[in-house]
Amino acid sequence: MQVLFSYTEGNSSLGGIFMTNNFLKAVAGGLIVSCQALENEPLHGSHIMAKMALAAKQAGAVGIRANSVSDICAIKQAVSLPLIGIIKKDYPDSKVYITPTLAEMRQVAHTNVEVVACQVTNQPRPHNEDLQASLRAFRQEFPDTLLMADTGDLADVKLASKLGFDIIGTTMHGYTPTTQNANIANNDFAYLKEVLATTELPVIAEGKIDTPAKAKRVLELGAHAVVVGGAITRPQEIAQRFVDRIKSSH
Numbered sequence: 001m002q003v004l005f006s007y008t009e010g011n012s013s014l015g016g017i018f019m020t021n022n023f024l025k026a027v028a029g030g031l032i033v034s035c036q037a038l039e040n041e042p043l044h045g046s047h048i049m050a051k052m053a054l055a056a057k058q059a060g061a062v063g064i065r066a067n068s069v070s071d072i073c074a075i076k077q078a079v080s081l082p083l084i085g086i087i088k089k090d091y092p093d094s095k096v097y098i099t100p101t102l103a104e105m106r107q108v109a110h111t112n113v114e115v116v117a118c119q120v121t122n123q124p125r126p127h128n129e130d131l132q133a134s135l136r137a138f139r140q141e142f143p144d145t146l147l148m149a150d151t152g153d154l155a156d157v158k159l160a161s162k163l164g165f166d167i168i169g170t171t172m173h174g175y176t177p178t179t180q181n182a183n184i185a186n187n188d189f190a191y192l193k194e195v196l197a198t199t200e201l202p203v204i205a206e207g208k209i210d211t212p213a214k215a216k217r218v219l220e221l222g223a224h225a226v227v228v229g230g231a232i233t234r235p236q237e238i239a240q241r242f243v244d245r246i247k248s249s250h
């Protein structure tokens with residue numbers, strides 16, 4: 001696959017600021033492994049996530065996606081790969097949980113990750129925070145940090161592009177009220193094709209990409225890079241697929 005390096009790094013609306021963030025070049029056409037285990041998961045722990053990241057690097061992954069300041073810091077000690085950082089946090093008044101407010105955006109950015117990813121879905125944010133205002137403040141404070149929008153549907157993609165995000169992620173497709181149970185792989189990735197036709201921003205395919213063939217396909221279709229999580233780093237999901245297959249009648 002031919003990858004073009006024509007993207008403007010960083011927020012073009014800040015025109016004139018020299019961006020040193022090399023993330024998009026570093027991950028182009030490659031595999032980013034999401035190393036995440038929440039408190040209720042058997043592999044929870046920063047030490048374990050750092051080992052996962054090391055394993056991913058040894059396999060040839062070109063980037064890591066990680067949740068929480070402690071996991072990010074442990075992973076940074078273990079591997080030198082570029083990082084997409086998030087903080088998953090539940091607020092009582094909102095269903096938005098991936099780096100949902102400016103406070104978490106700042107905490108992630110202070111770890112010096114290359115990219116901060118935030119959920120951009122058409123749902124009220126915690127204490128009705130205004131995403132546009134948060135972005136404006138963030139850009140002032142962290143002009144070198146790229147912002148990835150974890151979107152669910154095409155309206156989210158358009159909104160994220162308009163707000164000035166640098167990267168579109170398909171992360172929330174299948175997890176929002178308008179996309180429940182959708183799977184990015186349906187109809188030979190029809191949704192991803194629509195996303196690619198909707199935005200000029202680099203698109204990182206993420207969410208339910210659970211085989212090497214699917215990862216290869218999204219890159220062939222034009223995704224800038226692919227994030228794979230559970231199929232590599234959540235053994236309970238991997239084992240479940242074996243058990244389900246063994247138990248199935250076919």
Ligand SMILES: CC(=O)N[C@H](C=O)[C@@H](O)[C@H](O)[C@H](O)COP(=O)(O)O
Binds near residue numbers: 034036210229
């Ligand atoms: C929806 C949501 O909360 N996604 C999270 C985003 O960071 C992670 O739990 C996923 O593992 C990640 O997106 C990678 O996806 P998959 O594990 O399907 O390859």
